[in-house]
Amino acid sequence: MRRVLDTIVAIETPEGILLELRPAGLTARACAFTLDWLIRLAIMFTALNVAAFLAGLGVAAMLILFFALEWLYPVAFELTTAGATPGKRVFALKVVMDNGLPITPAASVLRNVLRAADFLPFGYGFAILSMLLRRDCKRLGDIAAATMVVHEPRDIPKIALSPVTPLAPARPLAPEDQAVLVALAARAHLLTAERLDELAALAAPVSGDTGRSGRDVTRRVLGVAQWVLGQR
Numbered sequence: 001m002r003r004v005l006d007t008i009v010a011i012e013t014p015e016g017i018l019l020e021l022r023p024a025g026l027t028a029r030a031c032a033f034t035l036d037w038l039i040r041l042a043i044m045f046t047a048l049n050v051a052a053f054l055a056g057l058g059v060a061a062m063l064i065l066f067f068a069l070e071w072l073y074p075v076a077f078e079l080t081t082a083g084a085t086p087g088k089r090v091f092a093l094k095v096v097m098d099n100g101l102p103i104t105p106a107a108s109v110l111r112n113v114l115r116a117a118d119f120l121p122f123g124y125g126f127a128i129l130s131m132l133l134r135r136d137c138k139r140l141g142d143i144a145a146a147t148m149v150v151h152e153p154r155d156i157p158k159i160a161l162s163p164v165t166p167l168a169p170a171r172p173l174a175p176e177d178q179a180v181l182v183a184l185a186a187r188a189h190l191l192t193a194e195r196l197d198e199l200a201a202l203a204a205p206v207s208g209d210t211g212r213s214g215r216d217v218t219r220r221v222l223g224v225a226q227w228v229l230g231q232r
Contacts, residue, residue, distance in 0.1 A: 008020050008021065008022055009021045009022075009023060009135075009136055009148070011098070011099055011100050019100045021096070021100060021148060021150045022150055022151040023135075023136045023137040023138075023148055023149065023150055023151075024091075024093045024137060024149045024150060024151055025131070025137050026128065026131045026132060026137065028091050028093060028151070029093070029131070029137070029149055031087075031091055032085070032087035032088045032090065032091045032093055033087060034087070035086070035087035035090055035091075036073070036074070036085045036086060036087035036088075037087075039086055039087065040069045040070075040073060043065070043069060044065075044066060044069065047061075047062050047065050047066075048062065071112065071113075073085070074108070074112050075105075075108045075109055075112055078095050078103055078108045078112075079103070079105060079108055081102075082094065083095050083096060083102055083103055088149070092151060092152040093149055093150065093151060093152065094149070094150060094152055095108070095111075095147055095148070095149050095150075096147065096148055096150055097146060097147055097148075098146045098147065098148055103147055106145075107145040107146065107147050108145075108147075110141065110144055110145040111141035111142055111144070111145035111147050112141065113141075114140055114141035114144055114145070115127075115141055117140050117141070118130075118139045118140050118141055124139075126139075126140055127139035127140060127141075130143070136148055137149070164219050164222045164223045164226055165219075165223050165226075166223055166224075166226040166227040166231040166232055167207060167220055167223030167224050167226075167227055168224075168227055169206050169207070169224050169227065169228075170205070170206060170207055170208030171205065171206065173206060173228065177206065178228045180203070181203065181206065181221070181224060181225040181228055182225055182228060182229060184199055184200070184203065184221070184222075184225060185222055185225035185226070185229070188222060193215075196218055197213055197214060197215065197217070197218050198213075200213070200217055200218035200221040200222070201213035201214075201217060201218075203221050204217050204220075204221060206221060206224050207220035207221050207223065207224050208220075209221075
C-alpha cells in the first residue's frame with residue numbers, strides 16, 4: 001500500500017536522520033525545461049542581433065555563447081546554492097544527489113552531458129520513457145550521475161482535524177498496511193485538505209469505503225489508524 005499512497009523517497013543518513021524527498025514528475029520537469037528553453041532562446045535571439053553588427057568577431061562570439069548556453073547553462077545554475085536553473089526555481093524544483101546532499105560538479109556535468117542520450121531516438125524519448133517507468137522519475141542522466149530532481153519543501157496551510165472516533169478495519173490488515181496508516185495519520189496535520197483526502201481515498205478499502213472520497217471517508221480512514229494505534 002505504501003507504494004500506492006505516495007511517491008516520497010525516504011533516505012536515512014549515516015547520522016540516522018530520515019529525509020523524505022519528493023521526486024518531480026514529468027509534467028513539472030517539462031514545464032521547467034520549457035521555461036529554461038525560452039530563456040535561452042531569448043538570449044540567442046539577442047546575441048544574433050548583436051552579432052549582425054560585429055561581422056566575423058560577432059559570429060565567433062555567438063558560437064561560443066551558443067555552446068555555453070547548451071552545455072554550461074544548466075551546470076552553472078545547478079552548482080549554486082539553489083541547485084536549480086531559473087526554470088526549475090520558478091516551479092520550486094532542485095537537483096540533489098541521491099542521498100539528499102547538494103549536487104557535486106562531477107555529477108552535474110555527467111547528468112547534463114548525457115542529455116544527448118536522453119534525447120534519443122528523438123524529442124527526449126528515452127528520458128520520457130525512463131521517467132514514466134521509474135518511481136523516482138529519473139532520466140538516464142540522473143541514473144548515471146546518482147542525482148534526482150525533487151520538489152523544494154514548501155510551507156503549506158495546516159488543517160485542523162477534530163478528534164476522530166476509532167474505527168475497526170473492514171478487513172484484516174497486514175503489518176505493512178498498519179504502518180502506512182499510522183504514517184498517514186502522523187502526517188495528516190502537515191498536509192493540505194485536498195492532499196489528505198486524496199491519500200485517504202486510496203486507503204479507503206480499510207474502512208469499507210472503497211471507491212469513495214471526501215471528508216467523511218478521510219475521518220473514517222484516520223479512525224482506523226487510531227484503532228491500529230490501540231485506541232478502542
